[in-house]
Amino acid sequence: MQKTYIHQIILAALGIMVIIMGVMIFLYPTSIFPDSCWGFQVLRKMQMGGGFNIAIKPDPSDVSKDYAEFLTWWSPGQYLVPYFFQSLFGINIGQASAVTSTFFTLLGLAGFYSFFRKVGFTPIIASVSVAVIACQQAFVIPYVFYNGGEVLIFGFAGWFLYGCATIDKTGWKLAVFLLLSGCLGFFCKSSFLWMYGAGCIYLWLKLSSGELNIWGWIKKGIWIAIPAIASLAVIYIFYLSKGQNPASGGMGIKLTWETFSFPLASPILAGLSVDDILHGLIYHDDVSILNPFWSLITLLLSAVLSVLLIIKIVRYFPNKKYTLLLVVFYSVSVVFFGYNFLRQANISYEARHFRIIGLLITPGVVYLISKWGPFYRVAFGLICFGIAFLSFKYFAAGYKQNKTENARGTSGLSQMFIDQPSLNYIMDLDRKNTNALFVFISPDLALEINHNRFITLDPIDSDIAIDYDSYVHQGHAGPIFILLPASYMGPKSNIIRKCFPGYKGFRMEMLSNDYVLYSAK
CATH class of the missing domain: 3.40.1010 (Cobalt-precorrin-4 Transmethylase; domain 1)
Structure with missing residues (x-):
């Protein structure tokens, strides 16, 4: 078979797989993560005449009265996108959530494949990379639990990175891109803001690389800063300023081994599903597999391996657009999350917060493996097969429970409790x-x-x-x-x-x- 067709077969197979899973959860919709539940509660109040994004609840001081609260903790896309599909097709919210997950999964696969090609990877490497991404447990979670912003940001992030890699000069296209992408990314998921900041830094470094004086760097920075500040101002004035969010506040400074080692280990934890497979090294949403001691050892080892892996990719992959973007996003994630973990902000130690790092590093890893000997290729293939098997097992068990065991009401969603x-x-x-x-x-x-x-x-x-x-x-x-x-x-x-x-x-x-x-x- 000619190599020119292999990547097309891989992409077609992935698309068919996603559509099949999408039809399955449309017929028997998924359960739902708590974060998205709060958004759908707000949607219900909006449908009954309440204001935009306003949570109306019984007043604890007198339950005969209500009080209103603007929901800033989560972004509105998690419930507004399903509501769009619900209104468009006349379906219940469970089915609309299924359409949302399927559409944004396909959008994400297309976006990351396009991004990988844009930054210099061959069609084979790019297609194999998105196949590796599809092996991850994070990829199938939306087909067991509707996770709102997680699947939305997957659909958007690849195209945002593609835009960052495409723009090579200042001008109105840069300004429009930054203005719109900031608002759209936040609409999908509020945590996109740190990715947005990383993208702005990357664009500034890339566009200023040929400048020989400080004034040239300043001018390029102004071109980026003005639309970025305008976008952030819109988000703050019309949304974040009206309430609390996960990054606001804190419980005081606390430095532990996990504070910076967890973000440093994100390429391994998120890119190879280590945190998901082990039911969480630090934060457990299920019975933990490792005790605290071995969890810490695994975390520190993953941090060392992750740093070495980043160094190897930067050293051997020739396209500097990709390596610069990888280093910038990785560095910003370590600083941002390390700082918030240090001050004990309300952000959990979960690899899902670092999924973009796992997605970014995947083609670099596939490229390195392709240059090494057959032993490494077979070993990596077996690792991916093992991850895919565990992910399929997770999906199959979850889908069976949603279909045959959990209750269903007027929402159409599978009710676990x-x-x-x-x-x-x-x-x-x-x-x-x-x-x-x-x-x-x-x-x-x-x-x-x-x-x-x-x-x-x-x-x-x-x-x-x-x-x-x-x-x-x-x-x-x-x-x-x-x-x-x-x-x-x-x-x-x-x-x-x-x-x-x-x-x-x-x-x-x-x-x-x-x-x-x-x-x-």
């Missing part, structure tokens, strides 16, 4: 009442409430220690329905009921073996 009989009962209560108050400990369940108000409380840990002031809701406002897992029966349910002192004489109903409902009038 309730069974079907209990959800049917809750939806029936919602239809029969118009002034009721529903209380959940998971934000996704609120998406099934269409006629009444709801409150989402944080789950209570096993040590049963809570900040009572952050849980308590004073006052009275019609009947109240508190849905809890059966495991909460006892001290935990007592605590939650006491958080609503305006209600007395709670009645308990076992909706199923796993869920209990406490109600009071």
Whole structure:
């Protein structure tokens, strides 16, 4: 087979695979990450006449009243894009989320392939690189859980990098590109701002490389700074200034081994799915595989290997556009996240925050492997096959649970934290009442409430220690329905009921073996 057709076959196979998975989750939509749940709650209020991006909630000081809060913690694209598809095709939000994930996955694959070709990689290297990207667990997560901004920024980032690599001179095209890309990237995901800053630094270094005096560098910097500042001003004035975000605030300075080693290790952790496969080295969303000691050893080793890998790519790959961009983005990520980890900002130690680094380094790794001997190629192929197998296993198990085990309501989304009989009962209560108050400990369940108000409380840990002031809701406002897992029966349910002192004489109903409902009038 001629090499000229191999890359086309790879790309076609990837496209077909994504479309098949997209059809599968359209027929049986995914579960949803909590971050996206809050956005869809805002969307529901907007559809009922609320203002743009305004979360309307029962007031904890008096639940008979509401208070409004501008949702700055997450970007609006995570719910507005699915709403666009929902309105366009007349489908439910679960199906619209499936269309969103499929469309932006295809857009991302096309964008990164185009970017890899633009910075000097051959069609074979570029196509193999996007195939390696498709092996990662992060690639299939949107087909198990709708993760909002994560899949949106994947679809946008490759084209942003392509634009950065394409622009070779100052002018109106540069200004328009920076002005629009800042706003569009933030619309997809708020954390794009650090990538935007890295892109601006890269453009300044690239465009100024031929200048022999400081004034030339300053002029090029002005061309970049003016549209970038204008874009950031729009984002700040109309969005970020209205509330808190993950990077705002902090809990004080704390320097640990993980503070800078985690961002330094991002090429290995994100590029080879190490953090996902091990269920998180530092932050665990599942049962941890390694104990703290071996997690730290793995992290430090990954940091050393990552730095050496960056050095090797910069040394051997001839295209300086790519190597400069790789170094700039890697350096900015280490500084940005290291600083925020140092001051204990509300940013978790998860490789998903560094996915762009894993995506950027992939063609460089594939290029190096292609230049080494057969042993290294076979070893790398086996590693990719192993990652792909684990990713497929993750998708297959998640899809089966979403399709056959989880409950579904009016949203169409797969509900993990309730069974079907209990959800049917809750939806029936919602239809029969118009002034009721529903209380959940998971934000996704609120998406099934269409006629009444709801409150989402944080789950209570096993040590049963809570900040009572952050849980308590004073006052009275019609009947109240508190849905809890059966495991909460006892001290935990007592605590939650006491958080609503305006209600007395709670009645308990076992909706199923796993869920209990406490109600009071």
